[in-house]
Amino acid sequence: MGARIGLTPRQLRLFRRFHGLDQVRLDPDGTLLDLLDAAVRALPELRGNEHRIRYLLYARNTPVAVPYPLNPLHQLQERFGLAHADAFTVTQQACAASLLAVDLAGRLLADDGDPSALALVLAGEKTFTRDAQLLPETTIFAEASTACLVSADGERNRVLSYAVRQRPEFYGRPAEDPELMVRYQREYQPAMVETVQAALDQAGLELSDLALLLPHNVNQASWRMICRQLDFPVERVVLDNVTAVGHSFAADAFVNLRTALTGGALRPGDHYLIAAAGVGATFAAMVLRH
Structure with missing residues (x-):
């Protein structure tokens, strides 16, 4: 990874010894849709509840992730039977956007009027440029994805x-x-x-x-x-x-x-x-x- 993004031996030592980084998860052959699809498929609580999903929020650091007219969020809607849900992306708070998405989901559900309604919150991105792979002297970015369900009430989390x-x-x-x-x-x-x-x-x-x-x-x-x-x-x-x-x-x-x-x-x-x-x-x- 260090050679791929042009890190010097000194920079590699800094990341390993001082910052505690060792491995970075990447999928060079996978697409953004593949990455997000995997997280949704790993969420068993979604099965049988697709009709209850009222909102689909995608928390993202990078404002533009794929070239127009591609839209993996809309592709996921079709793939998982969620075309009826209101879907949008939250990018304005960069890597803190997933917490904003959970907060937004809760507020939307509180005003929805349907006590059984749910929101699906997604996060995960590809490191498709050097800027998306490296924050100098600070961190190296990885490719991982997550999916979680949010409800207006409930006992857990x-x-x-x-x-x-x-x-x-x-x-x-x-x-x-x-x-x-x-x-x-x-x-x-x-x-x-x-x-x-x-x-x-x-x-x-x-x-x-x-x-x-x-x-x-x-x-x-x-x-x-x-x-x-x-x-x-x-x-x-x-x-x-x-x-x-x-x-x-x-x-x-x-x-x-x-x-x-x-x-x-x-x-x-x-x-x-x-x-x-x-x-x-x-x-x-x-x-x-x-």
């Missing part, structure tokens, strides 16, 4: 709060603007800490009430520093996928949730927090009860 902090002074192209990158890296940790605390305050909880923190998989070093600032045990942060998968844009939140659930790290009633940051810049955090 209840959303208790959602906090967003937007910092438009960091809008631009960090890969081509070293000064912007330095300023963003300097403010990144304080902004994330502030957002996490805001989400906890909304939920009426303390850090000690959290069983887990689910990060975005940008790198391990930044989360270790954030944990020190928060005085939160790094052992309760799901960091395994930074090494094994890589940073998969807006899909990270639910990649890590899947890891936590399959590993038995969450018990009924546990509180957990999902955190994400999107270049541009958006910082977001969501508290849920399992």
Whole structure:
């Protein structure tokens, strides 16, 4: 991967030794439709409930993912019998867009009038350009996809709060603007800490009430520093996928949730927090009860 995107030996050592990256999941022969299709097929709860899907939201970092007139979201609708659903893409918050999509889905369902209605939230992208593969000195992007169902009520994985902090002074192209990158890296940790605390305050909880923190998989070093600032045990942060998968844009939140659930790290009633940051810049955090 390093040779493919032109990394120097020094940059490779930085990513491995300091940032904790090791493997990056890619499918060079697969399309974006293949990637999203796989996530939808892996969601057994969708079977038999297709008629209840009222909204289909696709959370994405990259504003344009395929050439016109292709539209994988519409192709998925036809493939899975969801043509009746209102479908749209959420891109405005980059890698934090999946949390925005869940919040939007909940608000749409609350106003829908049909208590049985559901929303299907998708995330996942292809790394089809060098800009989509690399954030200099910070992370290497991967190809992974996720799908989840959202309802207006229910006992599992209840959303208790959602906090967003937007910092438009960091809008631009960090890969081509070293000064912007330095300023963003300097403010990144304080902004994330502030957002996490805001989400906890909304939920009426303390850090000690959290069983887990689910990060975005940008790198391990930044989360270790954030944990020190928060005085939160790094052992309760799901960091395994930074090494094994890589940073998969807006899909990270639910990649890590899947890891936590399959590993038995969450018990009924546990509180957990999902955190994400999107270049541009958006910082977001969501508290849920399992």
